[in-house]
Amino acid sequence: xxxxxxxxxxxxxxxxxxxxxxxxxxxxxxxxxxxxxxxxxxxxxxxxxxxxxxxxxxxxxxxxxxxxxxxxxxxxxxxxxxxxxxxxxxxxxxxxxxxxxxxxxxxxxxxxxxxxxxxxxxxxxxxxxxxxxxxxxxxxxxxxxxxxxxxxxxxxxxxxxxxxxxxxxxxxxxxxxxxxxxxxxxxxxxxxxxxxxxxxxxxxxxxxxxxxxxxxxxxxxxxxxxxxxxxxxxxxxxxxxxxxxxxxxxxxxxxxxxxxxxxxxxxxxxxxxxxxxxxxxxxxxxxxxxxxxxxxxxxxxxxxxxxxxxxxxxxxxxxxxxxxxxxxxxxxxxxxxxxxxxxxxxxxxxxxxxxxxxxxxxxxxxxxxxxxxxxxxxxxxxxxxxxxxxxxxxxxxxxxxxxxxxxxxxxxxxxxxxxxxxxxxxxxxxxxxxxxxxxxxxxxxxxx
Numbered sequence: 001x002x003x004x005x006x007x008x009x010x011x012x013x014x015x016x017x018x019x020x021x022x023x024x025x026x027x028x029x030x031x032x033x034x035x036x037x038x039x040x041x042x043x044x045x046x047x048x049x050x051x052x053x054x055x056x057x058x059x060x061x062x063x064x065x066x067x068x069x070x071x072x073x074x075x076x077x078x079x080x081x082x083x084x085x086x087x088x089x090x091x092x093x094x095x096x097x098x099x100x101x102x103x104x105x106x107x108x109x110x111x112x113x114x115x116x117x118x119x120x121x122x123x124x125x126x127x128x129x130x131x132x133x134x135x136x137x138x139x140x141x142x143x144x145x146x147x148x149x150x151x152x153x154x155x156x157x158x159x160x161x162x163x164x165x166x167x168x169x170x171x172x173x174x175x176x177x178x179x180x181x182x183x184x185x186x187x188x189x190x191x192x193x194x195x196x197x198x199x200x201x202x203x204x205x206x207x208x209x210x211x212x213x214x215x216x217x218x219x220x221x222x223x224x225x226x227x228x229x230x231x232x233x234x235x236x237x238x239x240x241x242x243x244x245x246x247x248x249x250x251x252x253x254x255x256x257x258x259x260x261x262x263x264x265x266x267x268x269x270x271x272x273x274x275x276x277x278x279x280x281x282x283x284x285x286x287x288x289x290x291x292x293x294x295x296x297x298x299x300x301x302x303x304x305x306x307x308x309x310x311x312x313x314x315x316x317x318x319x320x321x322x323x324x325x326x327x328x329x330x331x332x333x334x335x336x337x338x339x340x341x342x343x344x345x346x347x348x349x350x351x352x353x354x355x356x357x358x359x360x361x362x363x364x365x366x367x368x369x370x371x372x373x374x375x376x377x378x379x380x381x382x383x384x385x386x387x388x389x390x391x392x393x394x395x396x397x398x399x400x401x402x403x404x405x406x407x408x409x410x411x412x413x414x415x416x417x418x419x420x421x422x423x424x425x426x427x428x429x430x431x432x433x434x435x436x437x438x439x440x441x442x443x444x445x446x447x448x
Contacts, residue, residue: 006228013163017172019221020156021179023094026214027149028183030101030207031064031271036192036278036293040200050113050200056135058402061275063139064146065395074391077151078384085229086155086162087222089380093151094215100145101208107137109201150391152218154383159221161371161379163228170320170368170447174311177363181300181307184274188297192278192290250382255373255441258432259366260386262324265425266362268393269331269418270355274299275398277352280338280411285345295349302356310364314447320365321433321443327362328429330354332422339415365443372441397421 006012034041038057043049052060068074081089115133156176164172191203250256274296281292314320334355337347374382401414408414436443 005231006224012224013167013172016159016163016221016224017175019217019224020090020159021176023090023152023214023218024156024176025179025183026207026210027097027152028180029187029210030097030104030145030204031149032184032187032274033191033203033207034060035275036188036289036296037195037200037203038276038279039282039289040192040195045113048200050108050134052113052132052135054402054406056132056402058399058405059131060135060139060142061272061398061402062395063142064149064398065391066139066143067147068143068150068388068391069395072388073147074150074154074384074388075381077147078154078381078388081151081155081158081380081384082378085225086159087225090152090155090159090218091215091222093148093155094211094218096148096151097145097211098148098208098215100141100143100148101204101211103141103144104138105141105201105204105208107134107141108204109199111137146391150387154380154387157367157370157383158380159225165371168312168315168447169371170311170315170364171308172311173367174308174364177311177367178304178307181303181359184300185297185304188274188278188293188300192293196290247378247381250374250378250385253373255432255435255439256370256382256385258428258435259369259373260389261428262328262362262425262432263366263386263390264393265421265428266328266331266366267390268397269335269421269425270359271394272397272401273335273418276401276405276411276414279405280415281345281348283409284411285343285348287345287348295345295352298349298352299356299359302353303360306357306360307364310360311368314365314368316446318444318446320369321429321436323361323365324369325426325429325433327358327360327365328422328425330358330361332419332426334358335415335418335422339412339419341412368447369441369443372443 040048041050041052041057042054043051045051077089077093080092111134113132113134117131117133117136157173160169160172160176187203194203194206277296277299278289278292281287281295282289287295310323314323334351337351337354370382370386371379397417401417404413404417405411432443435441
């Protein structure tokens with residue numbers, strides 16, 4: 001008879017889920033904490049803003065993935081995760097988030113908006129004289145935070161696979177995603193109010209406190225994981241250990257690449273959109289900045305109850321690949337509607353809610369599908385490669401959209417680009433469904 005392990009306890013595994021979900025939620029608050037403040041950041045310094053341009057804001061928004069992409073930090077994170085485990089990697093990630101948020105806060109609170117760092121050449125749309133020091137430092141802090149946030153993300157995904165395989169894994173992943181959406185809602189709805197009543201740097205100070213709390217509670221998870229590791233140690237043989245050559249096996253999987261591309265196109269159609277959505281509401285629909293943030297917050301708010309619900313249904317009834325097709329289709333339809341010459345706030349609210357349903361559907365099917373394609377021993381590296389390729393898009397798309405909005409302030413061109421990204425996601429989702437039929441990944445099968 002198999003000995004009962006700690007993750008067989010409903011209380012233990014859901015306690016772990018709560019701990020890591022709160023850590024991730026705090027990270028998502030920071031990710032979007034300046035998103036609803038774009039119009040305030042771009043206001044003149046004399047009017048209480050920082051005088052940033054659309055291009056500078058786009059540079060800051062895209063900086064999240066700079067180190068992950070150009071320094072290959074996400075790939076390194078995956079190797080560290082598979083070699084050192086979730087406790088070490090997650091704790092290191094939380095520390096990086098703390099340092100990154102502190103750097104952002106210092107830049108916005110204490111660095112003069114008029115100071116310029118000279119490079120002597122044009123960089124990211126600059127005029128050749130240099131970049132605003134405040135923007136440069138805030139971007140560097142966001143890039144460092146991005147390393148930590150993505151590292152903790154892949155760590156938490158592996159934590160959930162470790163603790164929930166054979167149990168309600170899609171529900172667990174859906175719950176974790178829903179908690180992340182709560183973080184986005186908090187950032188989009190409360191950040192403008194905090195900034196209006198105190199200062200533009202105040203939301204970042206609140207975020208700094210939250211990521212410090214996230215670090216402390218992740219240490220609690222480490223204690224629980226130590227106990228599970230001792231129970232699992234005797235069952236791990238040499239064939240289950242990670243080897244560098246396993247990377248080639250992952251890269252040779254067609255299913256892995258299709259899931260990765262779906263992730264790339266879908267999240268590039270959602271997360272960069274959130275960076276600019278509040279300004280879209282102001283410019284195209286005539287909504288004031290505070291209300292715009294609340295309307296945009298409907299997107300992740302809609303996803304909060306629906307993501308775990310869809311996860312529960314996928315656990316029991318399957319059809320994960322079909323759900324991904326539906327999610328990418330709804331994403332495409334939503335962005336197409338935003339590109340149309342419709343200026344009613346009611347239309348904007350309806351489309352945001354539809355986009356929120358898409359934001360629930362696809363992640364509830366996408367993340368549980370990866371462990372069906374890639375075995376646990378190389379799952380950390382697989383997640384890191386998915387996140388790495390995703391971060392290429394999350395870096396380049398905001399920079400491009402920021403530049404394009406400077407040329408076409410109506411948002412028509414930007415929303416057309418988002419529509420194309422969604423269409424590419426539909427194509428990859430259909431191809432994944434056909435690949436599943438041939439390779440028998442089990443994407444259409446229930447998880448329990």
